[in-house]
Amino acid sequence: MVIKPERLxxxxxxxxxxxxxxxxxxxxxxHARRALEELGFRVRHGKYLRRRYGFLAGTDQERADDLNGxxxxxxxxxxxxxxxxxxxxxxxxxxxxxxxAANPKVLIGHSDLTALLTAVHQRTGxxxxx
Numbered sequence: 001m002v003i004k005p006e007r008l009x010x011x012x013x014x015x016x017x018x019x020x021x022x023x024x025x026x027x028x029x030x031h032a033r034r035a036l037e038e039l040g041f042r043v044r045h046g047k048y049l050r051r052r053y054g055f056l057a058g059t060d061q062e063r064a065d066d067l068n069g070x071x072x073x074x075x076x077x078x079x080x081x082x083x084x085x086x087x088x089x090x091x092x093x094x095x096x097x098x099x100x101a102a103n104p105k106v107l108i109g110h111s112d113l114t115a116l117l118t119a120v121h122q123r124t125g126x127x128x129x130x
Contacts, residue, residue, distance in 0.1 A: 001125040005078075005106045010040025012077040015070040017046040018057035020112045021085020026050060032082055041078075046070065049082070056087045063087070064094030067116075071096070071103045084111020092119050100124050 008014065014036060016029065023029050029050065033043045046066030051058035058066075070079045081088075092115070101124040108129040109117055117128035 002127060003104045003125045004127050005104045008041065008078045008106055011042070013042040013044055013075050014078040014080055014106075015044050015046060015066075015073070015076045016049055016080055016082055017063070017066040017070060018049055018051075018082045019063045019067055019091055019109070019116055020057065020081070020087040021055065021083060022052040022057035023050070023082050029082060032080070036080065044073075044076065056090075057085075060087075060090045061094050064091040067091065068094075068096045068099060071100045071105060074103075076105065078106035078108070081109035081113050081116075084109065084113050086112050088113050089115035089119075091116065095119075097123050100126070 036043050048058040048062040048066050051062060053059050057063060070076050104126045110130055117130055120126050120128050
């Protein structure tokens with residue numbers, strides 16, 4: 001079964017998360033936020049968006065918690081990963097697959113996020129965007 005998320009519209013709230021490598025220059029987060037706001041979206045940051053834990057953007061559990069929280073939040077319509085890098089496969093064991101499946105949303109990422117995007121599609125049928 002294939003599940004297509006509802007399209008994003010100006011005025012929608014989207015979340016920014018970092019499920020893999022950290023954002024090294026925090027100005028990049030501000031730039032991403034501005035770009036999304038210029039497209040008409042409201043932007044909410046994940047709790048651990050600016051976190052750094054060694055070569056990752058937080059512990060595996062923290063990065064998964066941000067994703068789980070975004071999927072569980074009814075106000076969030078789309079989820080954007082700030083960057084790829086390394087580590088997204090490590091969060092898969094901590095994702096709440098029932099919550100992800102029950103709350104289909106636009107999920108966008110690239111690079112290492114392929115592991116996350118593919119797993120979400122395989123486990124839930126949700127179409128993701130690379």
